[in-house]
Amino acid sequence: MAAESINYxxxxxxxxxxxxxxxLxxxxxxxxxxxxxxxxRPTYVLIVLALFCIIRITAFSIRAAMAASTSAGESxxxxxxxxxxxxxxFFGVLYSAYTLVLDRDQLTGRLGETQGLLTLLARITSNRHVIRLTLxxxxxxGITGATKMVSSNSSDVSTGESLRRASVYIFLVVTAVLVLRTLILAMHQGASRPDNNMELGASQRPKGNTTFGARHGIYVLAIITLLLLIREAFYAATTxxxxxxxxxxxxxxxxxxxLGALTEFLAVILFAVPGLVPSRKELEMQRYAAEK
Known part of the structure; x- marks a missing residue:
């Protein structure tokens, strides 16, 4: 008698x-x-977001095929x-948001100037290598957990659930740190704003830059951060x-x-706000100014 097929x-x-x-x-x-x-404008954030969208198209294509076809569903x-x-x-969209927050903080010229109890934490959380390694x-x-969870061995399934749970909580912690970095960025911009008509100082942005992202980027970033936090809170509460x-x-x-798909989709849309993502030239100019 043939073994009964599993509809995954x-x-x-x-x-x-x-x-x-x-x-899709x-x-x-x-x-x-x-x-x-x-x-x-080849910047890390924009390139990674392009790759993220391609990955999501592929993932939803697979999901649609599995829902539409019994044979695909049994694969x-x-x-x-x-x-x-x-x-x-999700690595791509979360790290893009994190990179963007640090880039815009760099434009304020105050990236390493946090004082008080937050000093050490701010320095650690501004280390891109640490965040990238953590993610x-x-x-x-998450990948190891996903492969083990389809095993017929109950021990492997249990291990897979534990690994996936650990993955979810690491993502949640990094998202919480993103919230902290966004708050730090807001404080730095508030302390370095010489012109009420510009979110960033004149030395960091070309004169006459009146794009919404250049003037109100912190609010856009706050919404992006909130959307990603909602997404991860959902997975932490369920998965x-x-x-x-x-x-x-x-x-x-x-x-x-x-709660999972729509939140990150809306976040990705917001990255496209004109003037939100600084160019390489702007970042290089700020680095040069900081070294003088």
Missing amino acids: AQYAGIHSVAAAVIF IAYVPLAILYIIYSIR EGLLVAEEILYNAG SVAVAL GSTNASQQAKGNNEAYFYP
Whole structure:
């Protein structure tokens, strides 16, 4: 008698073809936009956002295929691929937000000037290598956890859940640190604003730059940070929980799409606000000014 096939799509809560296709289509113009931006103004943030959009298009394509086709839904490999792409992709948008906050803090000329109890913490959290390494560990744990969770061995499944839980909480901690860095940026900009019409000082931004992002970037960054925090709080409360019913909500599309998928999608849209992402020239000018 043939072994009964496992429908991994149903196991992972993947049911809606329409929702996956909508997000797939929605990311296409964003991918094109960020590819154009990254060619015209090649900065780390814009290049990574272009890659992130491509990864999300691929992930939602797999998700749509698994929801639409029984044979695709029974493919263990597709489920693992979707989990890996979705987990690894978040690295891009979170680190882009973190990099942007540090870049804009650099433009204030006060990146290393935090005083008091926050001094040591500010120095550690402004180290890009530390943050990148931390996020890389989170991605590695998430990928390993995803591969183990489809195992027929209960011990491997348990290990996979623990690894995925650890990955979620590392992402949450880094997102919380992003909140801190955004607050520090707000303090630095408030202390260095010589011109009420400009968010950044005249030495950091060309005169006459009246783009919304240049003048009100801190508010846009605050919204991006809040959206990413909501996303990670959702995963911490569901995927990161040891309660089975709470874990199930993480796979429930009624929660996943508005709290997981939509939040990061809106965040990615906000990165496109004109003037928000500083150019390499602006950053290099500030570094030169700081060295004088």
